Amino acid sequence: MFPLNSRYKGLKNPNFFILAKTLHFRDFAKQSSAAFTIALIECERMKVWLINCIDEERKRNIEKTYCSLGTAYLASYVRKYGGYSDLVLSEAGQKLTSEQITLVKPDIVGISSVTQNFDIAESVAKKIKKEIDVPIIVGGKHISALPSTLSKTFSIAVIGEGEETFLELLRAYESHGLENSKLENLNGIAYKKDDKVRVTPRRKLIEPLDKIPFPARDLLDITKDNLHMLTSRGCPYHCVFCASAAFWQRARFNSAGYVVSEIKHLVETYHADNINLLDDLFIANKKRLMEIAQLIKTEGLHNKVSFTCLARANLVDVNIVSVLKHINVTTVNMGLESGCEKTLNFLKCGSVKVRQNMNAVNLLKRYGFHVVASFVIGVPGETWDDSMETLQFLKKARLNDGETYVLLPYPGTQLWNMAKQQGIVNENMDWSKFEIYFEDNPLNRVVVADKLLRTDLLKLLGMFNAEWERHKRRHVFIGRVKSVVNLIMEKTPFYQHN
Numbered sequence: 001m002f003p004l005n006s007r008y009k010g011l012k013n014p015n016f017f018i019l020a021k022t023l024h025f026r027d028f029a030k031q032s033s034a035a036f037t038i039a040l041i042e043c044e045r046m047k048v049w050l051i052n053c054i055d056e057e058r059k060r061n062i063e064k065t066y067c068s069l070g071t072a073y074l075a076s077y078v079r080k081y082g083g084y085s086d087l088v089l090s091e092a093g094q095k096l097t098s099e100q101i102t103l104v105k106p107d108i109v110g111i112s113s114v115t116q117n118f119d120i121a122e123s124v125a126k127k128i129k130k131e132i133d134v135p136i137i138v139g140g141k142h143i144s145a146l147p148s149t150l151s152k153t154f155s156i157a158v159i160g161e162g163e164e165t166f167l168e169l170l171r172a173y174e175s176h177g178l179e180n181s182k183l184e185n186l187n188g189i190a191y192k193k194d195d196k197v198r199v200t201p202r203r204k205l206i207e208p209l210d211k212i213p214f215p216a217r218d219l220l221d222i223t224k225d226n227l228h229m230l231t232s233r234g235c236p237y238h239c240v241f242c243a244s245a246a247f248w249q250r251a252r253f254n255s256a257g258y259v260v261s262e263i264k265h266l267v268e269t270y271h272a273d274n275i276n277l278l279d280d281l282f283i284a285n286k287k288r289l290m291e292i293a294q295l296i297k298t299e300g301l302h303n304k305v306s307f308t309c310l311a312r313a314n315l316v317d318v319n320i321v322s323v324l325k326h327i328n329v330t331t332v333n334m335g336l337e338s339g340c341e342k343t344l345n346f347l348k349c350g351s352v353k354v355r356q357n358m359n360a361v362n363l364l365k366r367y368g369f370h371v372v373a374s375f376v377i378g379v380p381g382e383t384w385d386d387s388m389e390t391l392q393f394l395k396k397a398r399l400n401d402g403e404t405y406v407l408l409p410y411p412g413t414q415l416w417n418m419a420k421q422q423g424i425v426n427e428n429m430d431w432s433k434f435e436i437y438f439e440d441n442p443l444n445r446v447v448v449a450d451k452l453l454r455t456d457l458l459k460l461l462g463m464f465n466a467e468w469e470r471h472k473r474r475h476v477f478i479g480r481v482k483s484v485v486n487l488i489m490e491k492t493p494f495y496q497h498n
Contacts, residue, residue: 046174047086049106050074053113053121056093058440066228066276067091070112070140070162072215077163080213082170089219093120101131108173110166111154112140115410116434118149125153135178137169141247145412147190147199148427156183157190160247161233163212165189165203205249209233210258214265227266228276231259231292235280237312238414239348241376244280246412251284256291260299267305274306274330282309283320293327302328310334313360314352321367331370334360339393340386343379358397365398373399375464378406378438378449378457380418387452387460394467401472404464406438406457409448419448 050071071089078084088104109128113121125136139158143150150157155178158165165188172178172186180193188203206212209232234248266272283289296302308331309324316334324332336357338344344354364371375394377387394404409419419425425446435441439461442454449457 045084045086046107046170047088047105048075048078048084048108048110048170049088049090049104050110051112051124052089052091053111053117053124054091054093055117055120056095058435066226066278067220067222068112069215069228069230071110072217072220073212074110074163074166075216075219076213078167078170079216082167084170087216087219089216092124093117094123096124096127098127098131101128105132106134108134108170109136110158111136111138112162113138113142114140115142115431116436118142118431122151122153129153135173137166139166141243142411142431143190144247145243145410145416146427148197150190150192150197152192155191159188159190159199160202160249161188161205164206202249205252207252209252209254214262217270222270224271224273227270227272227274228278229262229266230278231262231282232279232284236284237281237348237351239351240414240418241347241407241410242280243410243412251281253285253288256288256295259292260295260301263296263301263305264299267301272305274308277307277309279310281312281315283311283315283324286320289320289323293323296327302326306330308333311360312352313357316360316363318363321363321369324369325367329369331372332364333372333374336361336373336393336397337376338379338386339375339390340382343382343386343390346379346381347376354393358393361397361399370400371398373397373402375402375404376407377404377460377464378447378452380448380450382449383451384456384460391460391463391467394464394471399471402468404461404468405436406445406461407448408434408436408446410434415448419446424448 052068052071068091075087075089079087088106090104092100109125111121111125121138125138128134128136135155136153137156137158138150138154139162143157144159147157147159156169158169165186168186169178169189172182176182180191183189183191184198184200187201190197190199192198215229232251232253234251235242235245236251238245263272263275266275305328307327307329309329310333311320311324313334313336334357337347339354339357341354344352344357361371361373375390377390379386407415409415409425416425430444433441433444433446435445438445438447438457442458447454447457452460
């Protein structure tokens with residue numbers, strides 16, 4: 001493993017390092033000779049490189065739509081509670097070059113990766129190791145669900161919520177290095193010892209969630225056109241296909257005051273005119289939603305910025321919709337998943353009905369929202385006729401936009417366990433087979449459907465995509481008609497309207 005960071009070696013008095021961490025430079029300089037001041041400068045904190053691993057060769061790279069906030073939360077946390085200010089945040093994949101690595105020249109690296117990019121994360125780590133000998137820590141949903149996939153390429157894995165664990169690892173590396181004998185007492189990690197993966201007990205979740213500062217957006221390449229935020233972690237529901245519930249363990253929420261302060265920050269700092277609230281389920285806590293709405297109105301933010309949020313059909317009622325409307329939510333996304341009762345019951349464990357899906361869409365449209373939805377096909381037990389029920393639902397629903405995906409059994413989910421028992425997936429597989437878009441890799445992509453062939457899935461996707469295009473064209477036409485009518489009304493004197 002890695003010894004004490006070489007940056008701190010060669011100092012005649014280790015107390016200089018302690019003073020460097022506890023005293024402000026100017027205060028220390030007043031008490032010190034020039035030689036001591038030079039020693040302090042040599043004791044600058046480590047340079048930390050945090051990488052969100054992406055697939056730079058993917059045909060439809062949805063990862064570049066929004067910068068990941070995961071590494072930005074890590075950065076803000078270690079900056080606030082550890083004093084680490086030499087931080088670099090990047091998105092990297094297959095195109096990472098040796099020149100980029102030597103330019104950053106970090107003392108320690110953290111890489112976050114989802115399942116479909118995990119092989120890419122391995123290659124990124126190998127490129128870095130080829131250029132510089134530094135510890136590389138991996139984290140994210142994939143390694144947290146499957147710590148057994150930790151290879152020698154990585155020094156350590158962070159399991160689950162990462163902020164406090166990562167901070168402890170930085171402090172450990174600074175003080176005594178990342179020796180195996182010390183790691184066993186650090187919760188929330190996995191590491192290699194005697195060619196076996198050792199996993200320490202899960203770390204307690206950070207409470208309250210407000211303890212975590214706003215993500216370090218100053219280290220990200222963002223504009224007003226791609227602003228987004230998270231106001232909670234986890235989801236109170238446990239759908240068979242969703243890895244979020246397993247990763248976060250339970251739902252936690254930022255306070256209304258914290259949420260509105262961050263909204264205000266985005267408006268004032270980045271001139272936000274729309275913010276995408278990317279929580280798994282923004283409306284899950286109704287009491288908090290009401291408090292957020294009241295504060296937004298008090299601050300007058302509803303007149304400055306609009307919002308997009310995620311909702312769940314069985315929670316959408318007149319009260320919720322009215323609150324969302326008053327705080328200027330303009331677009332609501334829902335994972336409706338299926339229009340077939342049998343399939344929907346399997347996917348969402350009986351927590352929602354098809355009629356609730358349709359009622360939610362109709363209610364949101366009645367209040368003038370732009371409604372976006374997603375569906376999945378290729379579900380275990382789903383037949384062609386079942387898929388046709390979902391297509392018929394899509395044809396009837398007044399949706400503005402959305403997509404249809406072929407179901408994936410992500411690690412950490414109930415579906416993964418089912419697929420593993422059937423030999424469909426294993427812990428040593430090619431993770432690129434978890435490509436989000438089935439049509440981009442139809443021959444090799446993981447499939448859990450047992451009643452539909454791959455050719456069936458391709459045909460179905462073609463039919464769904466054609467229907468989505470019809471929805472888009474219809475709403476574009478309706479939008480143009482409304483614009484013309486409004487223009488005529490504006491230019492026509494009031495008495496001519498009668």
